[in-house]
Amino acid sequence: MFYRFFCAVLLPILFLITTIEVNAHEIQKERISGADRFEVAVNVSKKGWPNSSETIVLTNNIAYADALSAAPLAYKLNSPILLTQPNKLTLATKKEIARLHPKKVIIVGGTGSISNSAANEVKNMGIGIERVSGKDRFEVAYKISKKLSNKGKAIIAYGMNFPDALAIAPYAAQEETPIFLTLKDKLPDDTKKGLREKNVNHTIIVGGEGSVGKGVETALPSPVRIGGKNRFEVASNIIRKLNLPTENAFLSTGMTFADALTGSVLAAKQNAPILLTLPDRLPSESKEVIYDKNINNFTVLGGTGSVGDKVLDIPHRWEITKPSGTALQGFASATSVFPGDKLNLYIHSVEPYKIQVFRMGYYEGEGAKLVDTISNLQPKKQSFAADPSTMKANWSPAVSLKIKDSWQSGVYLGKLTNSSQKESYITFVVKDKLPQASIGVMIATNTYQAYNNWGGKSLYGYNSTNSDAAVNLSFDRPYNNGRGSGEFFAYEYNMIRWMEKQGYEMTYFTDTDIDNGLLSNLNSKLLLIPGHAEYWTKAMRDSIQYETKNRMNLAVFNANIAYWQVRLQQKDRLMIGYKYRANEDPYMKTTPLEVTTKFRDNPVNRPEKEVLGLMYSGIPEQKQQPLVISNPAHWLYNGTGLKKGDKIPGVVGGEVDSYDGQMKGVEVVAASPVSLYGEDSMSHVIWYNKPSGGKTFAVGTFYWNWFLDSFGHESFAKPNKTIEKITTNSLIKLLKE
Template sequence: MGDAPTQQVPGLGDVVGYLDSPTAVCGQRLSVHLSSTVGPTRVRLRALRIGDYQGRGSRLVWQSGAVTARQQHEVEPAGPDRVITERWPVATTIAVDVSWPPGMYLIEIAPLAGGQPSFIPLVVRTSGAHSPYLVVASDLTWLAYNRYGGRSLYFGPGSNHTQSVANRSYVASTDRPVDASGQRTVFKMTLPLVRFLARHGISYDITTDSSLDATPAQLVGQTTVLIDGHSEYWTKRMYDAAVQARDGGTNFAFLGANEIYWQGRIERDARERPTALTVYRQAGLDRLARADPATTTVQWRHAPLLRDPAALVGVGMSVVGVHGAYVVNTAPAWLLAGTNLHKGSVLDLAFGNEVDAQEPPGPHSPANLQVILHGTAMAAGRTKPSLVTAAYYNAPSGAGVFAAGTTYWLCELDSTCPGGPTPRATSGALEQITLNLLRAFAVPRAGRLHPSAATPYESPAWLAKRLPVGGAATGEGQ
């Protein structure tokens, strides 16, 4: 059996590493690059497949012999984009063979003499479609938040927040270890989905953002696509493929929030290996914006893109850094069966930290959007409440689309959210709702069997008079 952490983000030990690819398929050989901060250190690598496994959380699939990790040179940020690309030599290789079932893995780097291990996330992709459900692991979001070497796409060095943001990288390299900032999106937003599916014996296929960008046809003919808890960075090829799939009858379950917020560009080498994610956030900084406006790395809802994600997801980004209660607004029997919930039922601490909301009527929000759960919250520094929404709609193709509206949806299924333990009544209800959703989404065009009923838009100020008002999140970010 394995012993991957399930409750805490582990951070990095004295020996760290990265792979030459975030994904693999059967028959692929991966290069492992290691560095030790304490001089030559003998380590063992172990491949842990994430699942339930009688509550253990992972299973040992493979382990290496002793490998020596040596201290490597740490690069300085390069060029105007402040790129941190480590160029460590190959310490060993891993052959992914038939003994590795497709799924989500952690490659553990464990010093033989003891001490804290480090972990490298890896997705072993499914070849072809074998299940009604395709999980898309958000490796671009892991990459964006990774601050190894002192910079992420959010922050760099600085004596205050403003300086730190100004010194961020514009390009995030894949050739470096994933630190605690990047790991948080893995451990809190992706692994809980995989554990949930395993806990209920639900088979699934799996891919990643970067793999989907390389081969958008992976979505063709899929029954249901499951998006994990924090899928913030999408490329144009991903977005186009998702819209085409929905319009072809593929169901989507967005089991998080702040999806499809920024457009990113994936840089690739001569072997088509993803090497970096580029996000400038401002069109004026993006050197390719004039030549190819459609790939400008800004928010999807902003010019020159003007593609509000609510047109696909159903809801749009609302606010960051809140925690509060969802209240049942409508109670479709197919979705709430077995929960004992009814209109007005309160699910304490059901939403956090980044949340989405129904948008006012307009050209982007689906006209038939049905609000299942809603709430309000007052974020730190705000003077007006923000709206939070979990919603569902059926597309003209018959596809069903569900949006959880909170990045905490998945981690609350096993009470591992940064904000603290989830009340049992809340986690139990969310678990049953998710099970009901997947049962309904086991067939394509689920919206034909379960059409949505339009819910009129209500402003957060009005709802705050009738619903509990959540407050600022007190746990870790993301």
């Protein structure tokens, strides 16, 4: 369903007409099903051969081996493939043979596959019989090849399983290319003979080296391999590598062969490839090629027991696979907005593009929900000459986005996609007007900006031009990191996915919102900091410190928090941070408590441990080290079965915090040895009972959230039940007290 809206923006902004597409990736599907595989084959036949067929190919319904190479022959003869039991035709198959009035039925396989009694049933219908058989599947494939034209090309597939051969069957059929079968490590004699007789000078290997080994590959003429880590990826890669048309695609279960076999010839007739799926869900490999090729029309082979009804309920793809670089970038006019607000999006694009707006979360593992699409946006080139004093992008708005009242509080990504399918993000947060959720989630947008070097500068020398860090940074510029999302995917997204999966009620806001006093109006019991919130303003520190004394509890699932003080000015669009040059900060003389230095240093003198119970201590020399249990009797470990000295590998690293023994009420529950700058030290996990009554749980490491949900960090971590249990125990206590 499409909605049109008109957005007129006065000089110097051009008049825009945009289209809202609520269901921009609407899937159209037709199902060819039946009570069993025999009926599915019959209904495929009725679909592709509505009147008659001079020839029918008949195969055994359970012996896939003989049938693997049959599709090219069936296609050449414009014949459907029907199935039979070994000793008797099913009633459905017999009726379909009668309906088609063929002159000949070609039986694929010897009498062990289809007996003479079944063949005689066909003869008794007045139909001629031809049998293609052999001593084994390899000879059957060879004999089928003899009936195909000689074009110098062949396909080699593993003969001891079915999916790879059937996935390429529509292509092989259209090309009249024989499908030869092989063992993993040995090329059978009949296959060798077929390659010689067909004068094959080019071979396509279907499947990875686990199916067709390297030794077989070296024995083939001019081999090209289409592999993959599993059958689903092989089928997807066939579409990619052979650049197959994708206006329509067939979808079949990848767990049995019958539907893909009988459907392969119809797929070839319709110039469509075959994709494979699990019965209850679409594998990521199949899903990705559907996204990449924008496949919208499907013919589903088999009943719901083979391919479930919800398999093709495909959400829009929010992940970026083709980063745009500088050809497509953008930023929002505010870090956060309320429903009903308008948000200006400043976008540079050299090609037409669209915007898909996603709310990020768990969503049954999909990770996001599409809430809006704006299509048919025309190129708008912007200047990349940043203001040298602030790195501000002096861009004009491209789109005015209305935040709908129905949009739930959360982190939103506007995914930009241009006509070359290159992609980038714009990130913003939607707040609650009357937040009632028990958990408030702080998104660390100051830290996003501190590390952002768009225009050439960040607050760090390592990624700034001439290694000269900036002092003033504008929020009016794209994020160079996270493909436009800033630091969101580093740690925050993992925590949000896990929290929403568990069903916690949360309301979201940014550093800017806390700077403007949002916490005082928040009814939440818990403030949750999931990300690397290294940069706070004085107003943020004042508010968080005050509110978490006794009115709210605090959960910190990261490290190096509240380390640097910064200021926000120019209606919160400019962040100031002198850092190591704090003596140059003009506030040193006028307003010393707002000097942009470390909170723990003069003249601010507010060490972060006053709020957190621990403080930043450094960057470990080793990337990942184990979390070491030091106090297993603590209630945080209830249900874990951990003992003192037990280790959870990989949790500690990136940057770490430590408890210095000075804050009363701190309980150390894990003490993990680390080496910091050549010296032995500790990374701590603590529970802090504040004298005024507030509670704080702090994990003291960057990587904790990856062990709750490892999305995007799978090579470093995987979900850990013990970390999950400790986290759950902490949240129960923090939300109760």
